[in-house]
Structure formats: C-alpha cells, structure tokens
Amino acid sequence: MSTNNVPAYTPRNDNDPGPTASASAGHVSMMNDVLISQLPPDRLLSSIRTMVLASDVNAKIFASSLLSRGWTSALPLSTEYPGKEDRIPIEYLRASLRLLLGASHANATIFVSLVRSELREPSAASLHDFDNLFAEPGPSESLIDLLSMTRIRLTAGVVVPAFELFTVLSTTFTERRIRLRPGTLRSKLVEAGGDMVQAAQAFKESGDRSEKAKVSLVKLIDHLLECRKYCLDADCFFPFTRAIPQMMDTAQLVFNDSIKAYHIPDYTAVCRVRRSSKPLAKIWLGKLEVPRLFFGLWQLSSPAWGSASQEEIIEGMGEMISNGLVAADMADHYADAEIIFGQFRKQCIFPPGERESIICATKYCQFARVPADEVIDRDWVLLK
Known part of the structure; x- marks a missing residue:
C-alpha cells in the first residue's frame, strides 16, 4: 500500500479554540452533526460508551433511544463493537449520539475531545492509499474515504491536516488529467470544493496562526491554481472554483503582509x-x-446541508433577481456567500439600471468575547 504524498499530522493543543469553544458556538450543532454522519460505527459507539459510563442520565438516554427504535438486545458497553450477536445499526447509533449531544454541552465537549485525540494518531492517514482516488468513472472508495477524513478533521477543528488532504486531491486531479462529465464524480468533487470553502471558514475560527498552517494554506492555494490552469487549458470543468477565492481571502486576512499578494x-x-x-x-x-422578501445565502457549502458549484449558485441567484427578489441576506460567517454575491453583482449582465437596484444585507458575526473598553460600531466592525 502506497504512502506517497501522505500528509503528516500534528497534534492539536486542547487549549486552542475549536467547535465546542464559546468562540464558535454558532457552528457547534451543524459541525457535530457532520462528525456524527462521517464517523464509522466503532468510533460512534466508543464516544457513546464514554458518555454512558460517565453518567447514569446518559445511560438512560441511550437505552431509551434504542428502545424507542425497537432495539432490546444488551448494550455492548464493555466490549468492542461490533458484538457477536448485538450489532447496533449505525443509524441507531447516530440518532442516539445526537440525543446525547443535545442533552448536555458537556457531552458535546467529550465527543469532540475524543475525536481530536484519535486524530493525533498517524495511522489513520499513513495507512490510507491515495493512489486510487480516480481509479473508476464514479467516486471511488478511496475518494469517499479521503473526503470523509477531511470532513472529520475540519469539523473537529483540526484544519491544517484537512488542507493537506485537499492538496493531495487537487494535485492528483491535475496529475491524472481528469476530465469531468456531468455525473456522480463531478458532483462529489463539487462537494469537495464546498468542503474546502468550509475548511477556510473553520480555519479562520480555529485561532491557528502557526508557520505550518501558513505553509499548508499557501501550498493548497498554489495547487488549486495549477489545477485551474490545467482545466482552462484543457477546456474542461474545474470543480473547485469556489475554493480559490475563499482560500485566498482567508490567507490575506489571517497572514496579511507575511505572504504574497x-x-x-x-x-x-x-x-x-x-x-x-x-x-x-x-x-x-x-x-x-x-x-x-430577501433570499438567503446561508451556508452555501456544508457537508451537512449540501453544496453546489459556483455556476449553479449564480444561475439560481440570476433567477431570483429576474423574479424581482433583488435583496440578499448573508453574513461573513456563512463562508463564501459575500464573495459569490460580489462576483455575481460585478460580472453578470443586467438590464440597464438593474445592477444598481440589487441590495446586499450582511452582518458580522462575533463569537469571541469583546473587551469591555471596546465599542461595537461600524468602524469597529470594518477594522475586523
């Protein structure tokens, strides 16, 4: 099994802000739901087991969840999953874990901490074979595994390894000279582009400003630009259109003058x-x-809510405007909504006078504490 191009994984400091920290509380529910949807059964049950053994209340919640679904076998809390006779369906595990996380913020903290601790182990990446990402016409098992790995990492707040996995994906796409046709593979890679957008947003909130993070982000941008150039030269569909502006915007915002313009x-x-x-x-x-009525540009790229290509989004926005819905609602927290809206308003062809009638309502989302001596006003927001 090849380990070429496998990114190295760096342990994360538990004191760093992440999905369960107050600084990103607005993201917690969706991000945890993404984790639940991506983790395999053994990790789901491991998390549930930890919560159940820590609290009688959690044990009752778990038992009640299973009983409500007709599951009456003994709960395998002291043995490795799956048990010999009592394999709990994965949809039952997911539903039970969602109930546990909804019941207590402490459970959510335990859950994300457990996921992060497992991400420190290099075996998950070093044993993965990236050679078969595009081994078949549709999404390969290797590709699906890679995307699952990136989603687990970015939603757990371990973003830099996700950047490195996305670099592997874009580099392999270019090296293999992939030409996409409409179909499941194209749709899956458009989703990956949306995940990259979400990763950029997660990185802004992570607080990681290390040299390793900067190098990983710049490397990903460079490889995305190479991939875009290949697609333009070959006159073929580029699935990561949305990722490039968001990654560039993130790099300039976070690292400012320390990187190239x-x-x-x-x-x-x-x-x-x-x-x-x-x-x-x-x-x-x-x-x-x-x-x-405003139309909303909320979470345009989300493993939980779905994603679409920039072409599809702009076409949809054009339909909205054409039907008189000229006002859009968005926020900086919703990934690349403002970037896409700006490109739409600047570059699309409008009837005379129509462009000026389009209205953008946006807002700045502040999830960290604001010092008592600072006044939140227009100038304060613009400085951010």
Whole structure:
C-alpha cells in the first residue's frame, strides 16, 4: 500500500479554540452533526460508551433511544463493537449520539475531545492509499474515504491536516488529467470544493496562526491554481472554483503582509439577468426601498446541508433577481456567500439600471468575547 504524498499530522493543543469553544458556538450543532454522519460505527459507539459510563442520565438516554427504535438486545458497553450477536445499526447509533449531544454541552465537549485525540494518531492517514482516488468513472472508495477524513478533521477543528488532504486531491486531479462529465464524480468533487470553502471558514475560527498552517494554506492555494490552469487549458470543468477565492481571502486576512499578494481570478462564465415585471410588496429600510422578501445565502457549502458549484449558485441567484427578489441576506460567517454575491453583482449582465437596484444585507458575526473598553460600531466592525 502506497504512502506517497501522505500528509503528516500534528497534534492539536486542547487549549486552542475549536467547535465546542464559546468562540464558535454558532457552528457547534451543524459541525457535530457532520462528525456524527462521517464517523464509522466503532468510533460512534466508543464516544457513546464514554458518555454512558460517565453518567447514569446518559445511560438512560441511550437505552431509551434504542428502545424507542425497537432495539432490546444488551448494550455492548464493555466490549468492542461490533458484538457477536448485538450489532447496533449505525443509524441507531447516530440518532442516539445526537440525543446525547443535545442533552448536555458537556457531552458535546467529550465527543469532540475524543475525536481530536484519535486524530493525533498517524495511522489513520499513513495507512490510507491515495493512489486510487480516480481509479473508476464514479467516486471511488478511496475518494469517499479521503473526503470523509477531511470532513472529520475540519469539523473537529483540526484544519491544517484537512488542507493537506485537499492538496493531495487537487494535485492528483491535475496529475491524472481528469476530465469531468456531468455525473456522480463531478458532483462529489463539487462537494469537495464546498468542503474546502468550509475548511477556510473553520480555519479562520480555529485561532491557528502557526508557520505550518501558513505553509499548508499557501501550498493548497498554489495547487488549486495549477489545477485551474490545467482545466482552462484543457477546456474542461474545474470543480473547485469556489475554493480559490475563499482560500485566498482567508490567507490575506489571517497572514496579511507575511505572504504574497493574491489576485482572485475573475468569474468568467456568462450570466444574464432578465428584468422582472412581477410586482412585489416592498418596505423601507432607512433610505432604501427593499422587497419584503430577501433570499438567503446561508451556508452555501456544508457537508451537512449540501453544496453546489459556483455556476449553479449564480444561475439560481440570476433567477431570483429576474423574479424581482433583488435583496440578499448573508453574513461573513456563512463562508463564501459575500464573495459569490460580489462576483455575481460585478460580472453578470443586467438590464440597464438593474445592477444598481440589487441590495446586499450582511452582518458580522462575533463569537469571541469583546473587551469591555471596546465599542461595537461600524468602524469597529470594518477594522475586523
């Protein structure tokens, strides 16, 4: 089994902020749900076992969850999963773990800590074979495993190893000269591009500003640019369009003058917006007259909620505008929503006067404590 191009994994400091820290509490539920959806049965049961043995209340929650689903066999809390006769279906384990995490913030902390401790072990990566990522027309088992590994890491707040795995993916795509057709493989790689966007957002919140993190992020950007160049030269679909602007924006924001300046590639696909003739109810927001209905750009890339290509998103936004929904709601916390909206508004072809009528409502999400001597106002937000 080949171990070429396998990224090295660095232990994470438990004091670093992560998904269960107050600094990112807005992300906790979704991120933990992603972890639950990606972990194999033995890790799910290991986490449940730890919680159940720590609290009688947790034991009752787990037992009640299984009984409500018709599972009456003995609970295998003292043996390795799977037991000889009592293999608990994985959907039961996932449902039970969701109940446990919802019952107590302490359980959520235990869960993420257990996942992180296992991610310190290099065996999960060093034994993985990346040579077969594109061994078949559809998504290979190797590709699905790699994407699962990245999702587990980025949602557990161990982001740099996820960057390194994404670098392996984009490099292999370029080296193998992959040409994507519409189908499951293309859709899966578009999802991977969305995961990269989510990884960039998770990295901003992680607090990791190490040299290793900077090198890993810059390397990923460079390989994504090489992959994009290959696709442009070969006139084939590039699945990671959304990842490049978000990664560049993250690098410039986090590392500022310590890295080279990036020029975010222009979005070149043609998008035309029709003039709407449909009357919509409107209200006044200060000096702005806006529709009563806004369309939301929330979590455009999420392993839990799904993802789409930039082309699909911009086409959908064009339909919204063409039907009179000219106001969009977003936030910096929602990954690349503002970047995509900006590219849409700047580069799509609009009827005369229509571009100026488009309205963006955005907000800054502050999850860390604000010092008592600081005043939160417009200037404060812009400085952030």
